[in-house]
Amino acid sequence: xxxxxxxxxxxxxxxxxxxxxxxxxxxxxxxxxxxxxxxxxxxxxxxxxxxxxxxxxxxxxxxxxxxxxxxxxxxxxxxxxxxxxxxxxxxxxxxxxxxxxxxxxxxxxxxxxxxxxxxxxxxxxxxxxxxxxxxxxxxxxxxxxxxxxxxxxxxxxxxxxxxxxxxxx
Amino acid sequence: xxxxxxxxxxxxxxxxxxxxxxxxxxxxxxxxxxxxxxxxxxxxxxxxxxxxxxxxxxxxxxxxxxxxxxxxxxxxxxxxxxxxxxxxxxxxxxxxxxxxxxxxxxxxxxxxxxxxxxxxxxxxxxxxxxxxxxxxxx
Numbered sequence: 001x002x003x004x005x006x007x008x009x010x011x012x013x014x015x016x017x018x019x020x021x022x023x024x025x026x027x028x029x030x031x032x033x034x035x036x037x038x039x040x041x042x043x044x045x046x047x048x049x050x051x052x053x054x055x056x057x058x059x060x061x062x063x064x065x066x067x068x069x070x071x072x073x074x075x076x077x078x079x080x081x082x083x084x085x086x087x088x089x090x091x092x093x094x095x096x097x098x099x100x101x102x103x104x105x106x107x108x109x110x111x112x113x114x115x116x117x118x119x120x121x122x123x124x125x126x127x128x129x130x131x132x133x134x135x136x137x138x139x140x141x142x143x144x145x146x147x148x149x150x151x152x153x154x155x156x157x158x159x160x161x162x163x164x165x166x167x168x169x
Numbered sequence: 170x171x172x173x174x175x176x177x178x179x180x181x182x183x184x185x186x187x188x189x190x191x192x193x194x195x196x197x198x199x200x201x202x203x204x205x206x207x208x209x210x211x212x213x214x215x216x217x218x219x220x221x222x223x224x225x226x227x228x229x230x231x232x233x234x235x236x237x238x239x240x241x242x243x244x245x246x247x248x249x250x251x252x253x254x255x256x257x258x259x260x261x262x263x264x265x266x267x268x269x270x271x272x273x274x275x276x277x278x279x280x281x282x283x284x285x286x287x288x289x290x291x292x293x294x295x296x297x298x299x300x301x302x303x304x305x306x307x
Contacts, residue, residue, distance in 0.1 A: 065216045096204055097220075101220070120247035121203050
C-alpha cells in the first residue's frame with residue numbers, strides 16, 4: 001500500500017512541471033526555452049541555442065519522412081532571406097531522421113539556413129513538440145515568443161515573426 | 170575447363186549463398202520505432218517506422234548481418250533505438266521492484282509461519298461436544 005502511494009506521489013511529481021509553453025504564451029508571458037545543444041546536420045561541434053542570442057530565431061522541427069514538412073518547406077525557403085536581412089534566421093531541427101535523407105531534403109527544397117540534428121528525438125519533450133512540423137519562435141532576448149503546433153504559412157511569419165524583427169534586443 | 174568453372178562457381182557463389190544474413194522483421198523485433206515508442210515490428214503506419222524499415226531493408230540487401238544493421242541504426246538514431254538498451258540504469262527500477270516484492274513476500278511468509286506456531290490450536294468447546302454426544306444416545 002505504501003509502495004503504491006509512493007508511486008502515485010512520484011507520478012504526480014513527475015507531471016507537475018509547471019505551466020506549458022503555450023499556456024504561458026496565452027497569458028502574455030515569454031518563457032525561457034529549455035537549454036538546447038545539438039550537432040549540425042552536416043556534422044561538427046554541437047551548437048547551442050544561446051549562440052543565436054540577439055537574433056530572432058524561428059526554430060522549426062522537421063523530418064524528411066514527414067509529408068506536411070514538405071508542404072511547409074517552400075514557405076521556409078522563401079522567408080529565410082527576408083529574416084536574414086533583418087537580423088533573424090530559421091534554425092531547422094531535424095528529428096528522428098536518417099542523416100542522408102535529411103541532407104537530401106535540405107538540398108531538394110533549398111533550405112539555406114542552419115540545421116541541427118536531434119537523432120533520437122530526445123529534445124522534443126522539453127519543447128513540448130508532439131508532431132511534425134512544429135515551430136517555436138524566439139525573440140532577440142532568447143525568450144519564446146510564439147509557437148505553431150503544425151505547419152506554418154506566410155500568415156504566421158507576417159503576424160508572429162515580423163513584429164519581433166522590429167523589437168530591440 | 171570444367172575444373173575452372175567449378176572453382177569460379179565456388180568463388181562467386183559462396184557470398185551469394187550467405188546473403189541475406191538476416192531479415193527486416195528479424196531486426197525489427199529488436200529495435201524501436203522512436204516516433205511511436207513501441208518496438209518497430211508493432212509500428213505499422215507511422216511514417217518514421219516505414220522509413221526505418223526501408224533503411225533496414227537497404228542494409229539487409231547489402232548483406233549486412235543483424236549486428237551490423239543494429240550498429241548502423243545506433244549510429245543514425247542513438248542507443249534509444251535498441252529495444253534492449255545498453256544503459257544499466259534502465260534495469261535498475263524493475264530490479265529494485267523485484268527485490269522489494271521478494272522481501273515483502275519473504276517477510277509475509279515468515280510472519281505467517283510464526284503466527285501458525287504461536288497460536289494454540291483452536292480450543293474445543295467442551296459444552297458443544299457434550300451437547301453433540303447427548304444427541305447420540307449410545
